[in-house]
Amino acid sequence: MQIRGDQGRQVVAADEGGAFVVTGVASVRVLAGRAIAAGQSLAAAVEAAGRGAAVDLAAAASEGRLLAPIDHDDPAHLILSGTGLTHLGSAEGRDKMHRAAAEAAHQTDSMRMFLEGVEGGKPAAGTAGQQPEWFYKGDGSQLVGPGEALSMPGFAKDGGEEPELAGIYLIGPDGTPHRIGIALANEFSDHVTERHNYLWLAHSKLRQAALGPEILTGTPPADVRGTSRIRRDGETVWEKPFLSGEANMSHTLANLEHHHFKYDLFRRPGDIHVHFFGTATLSFSDGFTTQEGDVFEIEAAPFALPLANPLARAAGGEGGTGVKVL
Structure with a gap:
């Protein structure tokens, strides 16, 4: 910590x-x-x-003294990324988003990717399995700690929680990734933007993310059970249990790590990586709409402390970027 x-x-x-x-x-x-x-x-x-x-x-x-458990002096050398459709049951919520855009008689791309992960996401040790969905979230400037606001851009359509685990890595001098441990996380996405068109997934993921205060070191537990809730004006307005850990996933952590770190640019010595492993539990999938001021709360054993972050919206909207031609 x-x-x-x-x-x-x-x-x-x-x-x-x-x-x-x-x-x-x-x-x-x-x-x-x-x-x-x-x-x-x-x-x-x-x-x-x-x-x-x-x-x-x-x-x-x-006393509000908890910080994000990892950072880098130069935020450009901390990379936030993640994988989706990695948990048993995780295709259900995604498929609800995308089903309207496809004929009911055919599997959506999300369902196909999920089933391919179920089939080949847990290969024998030392071998590569099916590659997962992958996305980029930003650099260290997008990482917030416990108690800090998760701020959606002014142009965002939605700010929704994603309770999950994240792997924390430091790249060694020889380019070898070293897993420091895992942390409780809120990956935070714009699900309305994603639902509009799956090809906007990349846009929906360019958002902040929060880490719980603790990094759990050593071999991670295979079965992690927690609760995700949303509080509004002090009252719980949505709550649901969530599962994580390899026993509840369609991929091994080793397979997810292989398909991230197989790229040379992700093995740059000295860099920190925070890689989100995915979830199957979203309030958005239940038809819940978040509001500014809502507080996301995520807790799970064996982590001793919960992760809580209020939802905020940054100023501005879909205005011009002010690009000048040289």
């Missing part, structure tokens, strides 16, 4: 004994870089750095 301390940002680690400051480390990225250089695990890198003062995570959360 990363929190605001009296002297600036602090890196915090937690185990069965509680949470504590990791001494002499400026960021999680720096800590991960040390681990890579030393050829050791993150847990070993934490012990090598040293344990500092104990941290009350509940107090840090209530």
